[in-house]
Amino acid sequence: MGRRDDMRGEPPDGSGEATNDPEWTRDLWSTVRCAGVLLALLLLVDWSSGRLTLWRATVWFALAGLLFVVLCPDRVSAGGNWLASRRLVRERRVRTDLLVSVRCLDGISQRVLLRDAFGGRVEIDPEVLVRNPQLWCRLDEGARKAAADGILLCGTTVLRQISRRVDRETARAVFKASGLE
Template identity: 55%
Template sequence: MSRRIEGPASGRSPDVPAYDDGTWVHDRAWAGEARSAVGCAVLMLGLLLVFDVGSGRLTSLRLLLWAALAFVLFTVLLPTRVSACAGTLVCQGLLGQRSVCTDRLVAVSRSDGVAQRLVLRDDFGGRVEFDPRVLVVNPALWRLLDEGARASAADGSLVCGTAELRRLSERLDRETARTVFRISGLE
């Protein structure tokens, strides 16, 4: 994932990740969550097959149906992999990747619902959507996003979302303080 490609400030394509100093920061919890998604899908498939074999109703059509159902569960549970470097944030899912230039953001919003999502858009038309808890677990990702968002706000391109970023920053500060207190035994 460390390919060198020219950037938007210098005319790079906004949909291709680029790096400045070669340092990419990745979601540290992603691999474990991906293994859990695979494990849940395999476990469900195994249980369904055991029940079908035990009842004597396993056919190739039912096997295909259970495998498709396990794959759907896997796709639902597989989290988006979030990576960032200076000026770029990339979200890679099962069907491809999307990226935004964090130093050219125009909007930051949060979609409420069953699964909260943070939605970032840049002025090149890039759009990413991911779980904001990724930033809580990965302070380095938050730092890169925050630096880019501050640059966007200073340039005047960030027209919508400064309040959302402030709320997110306060949430991350609270979570960090709780973690420090818990680790030090002061909680």
């Protein structure tokens, strides 16, 4: 059995290497620290009150583990005509040159939902794209091709909004680096 891209028709081009979110490692360590601090505090409070038992310690470990799972960030990467988001167990991938829709999902935290012609679906935080212009360029490149081919049915407005945010943040970073802030 071949790779998933081989089964879906034309494989993505191999132009360049995969681009990863460089902030992911820092975010992961922040998640580990939060879960560790919660665990340490719960164990310390129970120990100081004299009520620490094996059963209670197990509950505190489970609670800290649950916090880690909830806070664990997605690892977003992109390559030639694909974008992937990896959670703890599963990776989801879309072909950016075959996108059919890009939607903005509002809620507690804003998410962007990308869908391709083969049913692939990826939800990512738009802040990841704003912080990492290389990831944005990979997505934008494929989305422009999909729009030019008439495949992208909805989502150009969302892509333009993200593009403006990326441009604004990039300009702000340039001004800050040059001392013109």
